[in-house]
Amino acid sequence: MKFKEVKIPFVLLMFMLLTFACRERASAPLVGTLPIQTITTPKDEAVMVYVPAGEFLMGTSDADIEYYKQIFPLRRIARFDNERPQRTVFVDAFYIDKYEVTNKQYKQFLTETGYKPKHYLDRLPYNAPNLPAVVLEWEDAVAYTVWAGKRLPTEAEWEKAARGTDGRIWPWGNEWDGTKLSGNDGTGLKDGYKETAPVGQFPQGASPYGAHDMAGNLWEWVSDWYDPDYYRTSPPNINPKGPETGDGHVLKGGGWAENLDFTRCANRLGGEPGSLLRGFRCVIDAPPGE
Amino acid sequence: MRNIFLALTLIALMALPLTHVFAAREVVIYTGITQWITKAAADEQAEICVGMLEEADIAVTWYDSDGDVGDLADWMESATGDDGLDICVLYGDFPPEIYPEGNTQTDGSIAETFIETTDGDAFINHADYMFWGLAGRNEEGGLKNMMDIDDIVMWDDDTAMTVTGEASFIAPSLTDFASDRPFHVDQLGGNWEVEVSLAQNDDGTRADPIIVRDGNLGRLIPVIQTNGGDEPKGAVAAEIITYLMGLVAVEPAGKLSTTWADLKAVQ
Numbered sequence: 023m024k025f026k027e028v029k030i031p032f033v034l035l036m037f038m039l040l041t042f043a044c045r046e047r048a049s050a051p052l053v054g055t056l057p058i059q060t061i062t063t064p065k066d067e068a069v070m071v072y073v074p075a076g077e078f079l080m081g082t083s084d085a086d087i088e089y090y091k092q093i094f095p096l097r098r099i100a101r102f103d104n105e106r107p108q109r110t111v112f113v114d115a116f117y118i119d120k121y122e123v124t125n126k127q128y129k130q131f132l133t134e135t136g137y138k139p140k141h142y143l144d145r146l147p148y149n150a151p152n153l154p155a156v157v158l159e160w161e162d163a164v165a166y167t168v169w170a171g172k173r174l175p176t177e178a179e180w181e182k183a184a185r186g187t188d189g190r191i192w193p194w195g196n197e198w199d200g201t202k203l204s205g206n207d208g209t210g211l212k213d214g215y216k217e218t219a220p221v222g223q224f225p226q227g228a229s230p231y232g233a234h235d236m237a238g239n240l241w242e243w244v245s246d247w248y249d250p251d252y253y254r255t256s257p258p259n260i261n262p263k264g265p266e267t268g269d270g271h272v273l274k275g276g277g278w279a280e281n282l283d284f285t286r287c288a289n290r291l292g293g294e295p296g297s298l299l300r301g302f303r304c305v306i307d308a309p310p311g312e
Numbered sequence: 313m314r315n316i317f318l319a320l321t322l323i324a325l326m327a328l329p330l331t332h333v334f335a336a337r338e339v340v341i342y343t344g345i346t347q348w349i350t351k352a353a354a355d356e357q358a359e360i361c362v363g364m365l366e367e368a369d370i371a372v373t374w375y376d377s378d379g380d381v382g383d384l385a386d387w388m389e390s391a392t393g394d395d396g397l398d399i400c401v402l403y404g405d406f407p408p409e410i411y412p413e414g415n416t417q418t419d420g421s422i423a424e425t426f427i428e429t430t431d432g433d434a435f436i437n438h439a440d441y442m443f444w445g446l447a448g449r450n451e452e453g454g455l456k457n458m459m460d461i462d463d464i465v466m467w468d469d470d471t472a473m474t475v476t477g478e479a480s481f482i483a484p485s486l487t488d489f490a491s492d493r494p495f496h497v498d499q500l501g502g503n504w505e506v507e508v509s510l511a512q513n514d515d516g517t518r519a520d521p522i523i524v525r526d527g528n529l530g531r532l533i534p535v536i537q538t539n540g541g542d543e544p545k546g547a548v549a550a551e552i553i554t555y556l557m558g559l560v561a562v563e564p565a566g567k568l569s570t571t572w573a574d575l576k577a578v579q
Contacts, residue, residue, distance in 0.1 A: 094470070096472055158448055279467035280469045291540075293350070293540075296347040297347075
């Protein structure tokens with residue numbers, strides 16, 4: 023009996039050690055509204071923050087629309103149709119990169135694998151090591167995640183990591199604050215950076231789980247295909263992975279050139295991304311029981 | 313007999329300037345590939361534009377397939393330097409047949425040559441960043457090279473555009489909207505200057521639509537640069553084109569002091 027009492031924690035400990043053999047777990051200071059749990063993955067030396075299993079509000083509600091009429095008076099309401107209706111979605115626990123993948127990390131991947139990206143902006147002013155990697159093609163982002171032993175977040179995972187459970191509009195809350203993100207008018211006067219900012223420069227704009235730059239800096243790829251009508255097709259409310267196919271892949275979060283509207287957590291763009299400058303961050307599943 | 317000959321000669325001489333003004337002007341619309349607007353929506357707006365131009369007796373050709381880009385290039389070369397105002401309307405893409413992709417021809421492309429004569433020829437662009445090109449063929453370089461301005465960019469979204477007084481008679485279909493890629497007026501350089509600003513932000517540093525002109529050469533006219541918006545792009549473009557064509561036809565009296573009704577009457 024005494025042996026069993028010792029054995030169960032021991033097995034759990036071994037499981038944890040095997041699963042996180044090379045990960046260093048550490049506590050981080052409070053950022054946002056929740057205690058932040060982090061790990062660091064060895065291959066890409068990425069800090070990841072923990073997002074617990076549970077439900078959250080995904081999409082845009084009727085009440086949000088009434089608010090948008092006030093703060094976006096020049097936007098047509100139909101512009102928000104692809105985010106409606108809002109619904110309660112459950113996602114399993116996962117870890118998500120605290121920051122967007124940087125040029126340093128992406129170049130490490132390119133060096134180690136010899137991978138030839140279709141469209142990676144390895145040039146000024148976007149390619150400093152601590153700037154987020156501008157990876158314009160979804161496939162080039164996926165290739166990195168495979169190398170890193172990770173994957174792209176689903177749209178649901180991304181949105182939960184960005185806004186928490188309470189349906190807030192931006193990662194920091196419901197009031198716009200241009201000092202909390204890399205998003206500006208192209209002058210650098212608002213946020214101090216003329217274009218992209220080094221990752222993690224706006225801790226005051228972190229999400230409830232401690233993910234930085236979920237609003238602004240670069241648009242971020244997720245794994246879901248884009249279908250503007252997807253939310254109206256009663257998609258699954260547990261770990262939704264998007265439609266089977268669609269018009270390109272979903273982009274979230276807005277970029278350095280964007281402000282209020284496009285940096286909302288619920289905002290979603292797809293189709294031909296055109297001049298949207300885009301990057302990504304990775305996720306991994308949390309071990310069972312977390 | 314001699315009188316008949318003189319009369320015919322006189323008629324021919326009188327018709328000559330009219331031919332000069334009216335025959336050598338044409339509009340071409342290209343919706344073969346679009347960015348930040350679905351092809352279906354672009355075609356819908358193009359159809360509106362074509363209808364309004366035809367009603368105004370302005371010659372217009374609509375290329376609605378990416379297989380037409382060769383014809384577009386041929387038209388542009390033939391329209392360049394023909395002494396008439398010609399206008400090419402794009403919906404977010406910039407075909408490599410008129411501007412080699414990747415900014416490999418920074419000067420002298422078919423597109424740049426088109427706007428570098430005293431014809432005053434113009435590009436109108438809707439939706440995405442002007443001259444960015446599908447899949448980022450040219451990125452910021454397209455606009456920079458076309459204008460020969462090293463620093464000019466077209467970033468910003470959610471920039472509130474308020475219609476100006478000029479817009480009320482040039483483009484009555486235009487209403488206040490939020491531009492996602494407004495023109496940066498404060499980055500104009502060289503001989504480029506604002507000809508007419510139809511909507512702009514509070515301090516006038518951003519504008520959309522706007523007509524900018526390279527001295528007495530060509531024009532660039534971004535018109536409602538929005539991502540997926542359903543604003544009346546086609547109607548506003550047609551109204552601006554009609555205004556410009558009218559301006560040429562009634563030079564010099566038909567400047568901004570002319571009323572919209574007057575301009576319509578000229579057509």
